[in-house]
Amino acid sequence: MLVDFFLHLKSRQLPVSTKELLALLEALEARLVTGSLDDFYLLSRTLLIKDEALYDRFDRAFGEYFKGIEALPGFDAMVPEEWLELAARKHLSEADRARLQKLGYEKVLEQLNERLAEQKERHAGGSKWIGTAGTSPFGHGGYNPEGVRIGGESVGNRTAIKVWDQREFRNLDDTVDLGVRNIKVALRRLRRFARKGAATELDLDGTIAGTARNGGWLDLQLRPERHNAIKVLLFLDVGGSMDDHIQACEELFSAARAEFKHLEHFYFHNCVYESVWKDNRRRHGEKLPTWDVIHTYGPDYKLIFVGDASMSPYEVGRPGGSVEHWNEEAGDIWLQRLVDAWPRAAWLNPLAENYWNYTPSIGMIRAVIGNDRMFPLTLDGLERAMRSLSK
Amino acid sequence: MKFEGTDSYVATRDLTLAVNAAVALQRPLLIKGEPGTGKTLLAEEVARALNMPLFQWHVKSTTKAQQGLYEYDAVSRLRDSQLGDPRVEDISHYIMHGVLWQAFECEQPSVVLIDEIDKADIEFPNDLLRELDRMEFHCYELHRTIKAKHRPLIIITSNNEKELPDAFLRRCFFHYIKFPDKETMQRIVEVHFPILKHELLKEALEVFFDLREVPGLKKKPSTSELIDWLKLLLAEDIPPEVLRAKDAKDAIPPLHGALLKNEQDVHLFERLAFMSRRKS
Numbered sequence: 001m002l003v004d005f006f007l008h009l010k011s012r013q014l015p016v017s018t019k020e021l022l023a024l025l026e027a028l029e030a031r032l033v034t035g036s037l038d039d040f041y042l043l044s045r046t047l048l049i050k051d052e053a054l055y056d057r058f059d060r061a062f063g064e065y066f067k068g069i070e071a072l073p074g075f076d077a078m079v080p081e082e083w084l085e086l087a088a089r090k091h092l093s094e095a096d097r098a099r100l101q102k103l104g105y106e107k108v109l110e111q112l113n114e115r116l117a118e119q120k121e122r123h124a125g126g127s128k129w130i131g132t133a134g135t136s137p138f139g140h141g142g143y144n145p146e147g148v149r150i151g152g153e154s155v156g157n158r159t160a161i162k163v164w165d166q167r168e169f170r171n172l173d174d175t176v177d178l179g180v181r182n183i184k185v186a187l188r189r190l191r192r193f194a195r196k197g198a199a200t201e202l203d204l205d206g207t208i209a210g211t212a213r214n215g216g217w218l219d220l221q222l223r224p225e226r227h228n229a230i231k232v233l234l235f236l237d238v239g240g241s242m243d244d245h246i247q248a249c250e251e252l253f254s255a256a257r258a259e260f261k262h263l264e265h266f267y268f269h270n271c272v273y274e275s276v277w278k279d280n281r282r283r284h285g286e287k288l289p290t291w292d293v294i295h296t297y298g299p300d301y302k303l304i305f306v307g308d309a310s311m312s313p314y315e316v317g318r319p320g321g322s323v324e325h326w327n328e329e330a331g332d333i334w335l336q337r338l339v340d341a342w343p344r345a346a347w348l349n350p351l352a353e354n355y356w357n358y359t360p361s362i363g364m365i366r367a368v369i370g371n372d373r374m375f376p377l378t379l380d381g382l383e384r385a386m387r388s389l390s391k
Numbered sequence: 392m393k394f395e396g397t398d399s400y401v402a403t404r405d406l407t408l409a410v411n412a413a414v415a416l417q418r419p420l421l422i423k424g425e426p427g428t429g430k431t432l433l434a435e436e437v438a439r440a441l442n443m444p445l446f447q448w449h450v451k452s453t454t455k456a457q458q459g460l461y462e463y464d465a466v467s468r469l470r471d472s473q474l475g476d477p478r479v480e481d482i483s484h485y486i487m488h489g490v491l492w493q494a495f496e497c498e499q500p501s502v503v504l505i506d507e508i509d510k511a512d513i514e515f516p517n518d519l520l521r522e523l524d525r526m527e528f529h530c531y532e533l534h535r536t537i538k539a540k541h542r543p544l545i546i547i548t549s550n551n552e553k554e555l556p557d558a559f560l561r562r563c564f565f566h567y568i569k570f571p572d573k574e575t576m577q578r579i580v581e582v583h584f585p586i587l588k589h590e591l592l593k594e595a596l597e598v599f600f601d602l603r604e605v606p607g608l609k610k611k612p613s614t615s616e617l618i619d620w621l622k623l624l625l626a627e628d629i630p631p632e633v634l635r636a637k638d639a640k641d642a643i644p645p646l647h648g649a650l651l652k653n654e655q656d657v658h659l660f661e662r663l664a665f666m667s668r669r670k671s
C-alpha cells in the first residue's frame with residue numbers, strides 16, 4: 001500500500017525518492033503514528049516533501065489517494081492482530097465481535113476497505129458511511145465510522161473537512177504566479193545563473209595560513225572569484241497596462257539588482273523607440289538615446305525585457321505609432337537593433353501564456369525577438385528564461 | 392521522551408510530530424517559515440524540554456562548513472614557534488573545535504542548531520552531507536576520526552534565501568511552520584503574558600490579524616512584533632476600548648510603529664485609514 005501511495009505521489013510530479021520512502025517505512029515500523037490518517041498525513045508530509053511550495057500539490061495528491069478513506073487502508077499488514085482486537089473491543093458491539101470472530105479480522109478489514117472505497121461522496125455525515133443494514137459486519141445503527149480509525153487517537157476537535165482538503169498552502173504553490181514570496185525563489189534562479197564564469201583572485205587568508213604551515217615560505221593561494229561575472233541589461237516596461245504588475249516587477253528588479261554586479265536598467269513605454277530613460281519619475285526630462293545604450297554596452301551583456309507586450313499593433317509596426325510621442329522609426333526596428341546588439345535576449349511577460357495568442361502585438365514582438373524567447377513571468381518561466389540565456 | 396512544546400513555547404501538533412519523528416529516526420530536521428514564527432527558538436525549547444545540551448551554529452554569508460568541524464590556527468602556531476613557546480610541539484593546541492566536534496564528543500545526546508543555513512554559500516549544505524549522514528569526520532592534522540558518541544538531533548532553519556541542494560534535502564525531514572492561526576496565537580501570547588487581560592488580548596489580536604490582511608504590505612507583522620506591541624500597550628496602559636473602535640479599519644491602532652516597521656507600510660496604512668475615514 002505504501003508503495004502504491006509512493007508511486008501515486010510520483011505520478012503527481014512530486015519529487016520523492018526511494019530514500020524517503022524507506023524513511024517513511026522506518027517511521028511506521030517505529031510506530032511514530034498509529035492508524036490515524038491525520039497523523040499519517042503529517043508524518044508523510046514531513047518525511048517526503050521538502051519544499052512548502054509543494055505542500056499544496058501534496059495535499060491534492062493525498063486527498064485523491066485517500067479519497068473516502070478514514071483510516072489507513074491496508075495498514076493491517078503491519079498491524080499486529082492483538083492491536084486490532086483492542087481497537088475492535090473499544091469500538092464494536094457484542095454482535096459485531098461475534099461476527100468478527102467468525103470472519104476473521106482480515107476479512108472484516110477487507111470488507112470495510114471495500115465499503116470505504118465505494119463511498120464516493122466526501123464529507124458525508126458519519127451515519128451514511130458504512131451501511132446501517134444488518135448485513136454489514138459493522139452494520140449497527142448509530143455506528144460512528146470514526147470508531148474504526150484503527151487504533152487512532154482522536155486528534156482533538158475534528159472538522160468535517162480534512163486538513164489536506166483545506167488547501168492551506170495553496171498560496172505557496174509556485175506554479176500559480178510570481179507573487180511576493182515567489183519572487184525570492186526567482187531570485188535564486190537568477191543567482192544560480194549568476195554563479196557561472198569564474199576567474200581567480202588572491203586568497204589572502206589561505207595564503208597566510210599556507211605560508212605559516214610552510215614554516216614561513218610564501219605559499220600563494222588562489223581561489224575562484226566570488227562575485228559574479230554575468231552582465232545584464234534590464235529593459236522594463238512602465239506602460240499603463242503594466243500597472244497591475246508593478247509589484248512583481250519592482251521585486252524582480254530589486255532582486256536582480258542585488259544579484260548582478262553589472263546590471264543596467266532602462267525604462268520604456270510599451271515598446272522601445274529611439275530613447276529610453278533611467279529614472280522613471282523624470283522620464284520626460286532625462287531621456288537617453290537608445291543608440292548610446294547600444295554603443296555603450298558590449299555584446300557580452302544579456303538582454304532582458306520585462307513587459308506585457310500588449311499594445312496596438314501600430315505601436316510596434318509603424319513610424320509614428322507610439323502613443324506618447326512621434327517616433328520616426330517603427331518600434332520593431334528598434335527592437336531588432338537591440339536584439340542584434342545583444343543576441344542573448346529574453347522577454348519576460350507577466351501576462352499568462354495562454355493569452356498571448358489573442359494579442360497581435362505579442363505575436364509581432366515575438367517575431368522580432370524569436371518565438372521561443374518570450375517567457376511568462378512565473379517561476380517556471382523565469383527558470384526557462386535563465387536556461388535559454390545561459391546557453 | 393516526546394516533545395510536546397514547553398511552558399514558554401507553543402508547538403502545534405504538526406510541529407511536535409515532525410520533531411518527534413526527527414528524534415526517533417535520528418534525521419536532521421529542516422525548519423522553514425515566515426520570519427518570527429519561532430524557528431530559532433524551537434531548538435532551544437526542544438533542548439530544554441528533552442533535557443539535552445544545545446550547541447548553536449549561527450551561519451553567516453562567510454561561514455564555511457569546515458568551521459563547524461574544526462579549524463587549524465596555523466597563524467598562532469607560527470607565532471608561538473617564533474617566540475619559542477614549547478606548546479608549538481603539539482599540534483592539537485592549535486585545533487579549534489567547531490560546533491559539530493563539540494556535539495559529537497558530548498557525553499550525552501545533544502541538540503545542534505544550524506541557524507539560517509540559507510545565508511551561507513550554496514556549497515555549504517553539500518559540504519556537510521557526509522558529516523550529517525555518518526556523524527563523523529576526519530581531522531587530518533591529528534590523524535584522527537571524530538565520531539559522534541551519540542547522534543545529536545540536528546535542527547536547521549532557513550529563511551528561503553537560497554535553494555538547498557536536493558541531496559541535502561533528501562537527508563532531512565522538513566517542516567514549514569505556517570503562520571499561527573488566531574487560537575494558536577492566543578496561546579503563544581498567553582505564554583508570554585500570563586496575566587494579560589482577556590479583553591485586551593482579544594482586541595489586540597483582532598487588530599493584529601486585520602492588519603496582516605491589509606493588501607500590499609511589504610512586511611506583514613509577525614509574532615515577535617505582536618509581542619513587542621503588547622508589551623508597549625501594557626507599558627502605556629492602553630485600555631482595550633481604545634483598540635475596539637468598532638470600525639477598527641478606519642482607526643489607526645495606538646503605537647502601530649511596533650507592528651509596522653517599514654516606512655512605506657506605515658504610509659500605506661495611514662493612507663488607507665485616512666481614505667476609509669473619509670468614506671464613512
Ligand SMILES: Nc1ncnc2c1ncn2[C@@H]1O[C@H](COP(=O)(O)OP(=O)(O)OP(=O)(O)O)[C@@H](O)[C@H]1O
Pocket residue numbers: 399400401402424425426427428429430431432433548550579582614615618
Ligand atoms: N510558538 C511560539 N511560542 C512562543 N513564542 C513564540 C512562538 N513563535 C514565536 N514566538 C516569539 O517570537 C519570537 C521570534 O522567534 P524566533 O526568533 O525563533 O523566530 P524565527 O522564526 O527564528 O525568526 P527569523 O526568521 O527572523 O529568524 C520569539 O522570541 C518568541 O518570543
Ligand SMILES: [Mg+2]
Pocket residue numbers: 430431432506548
Ligand atoms: Mg531565526
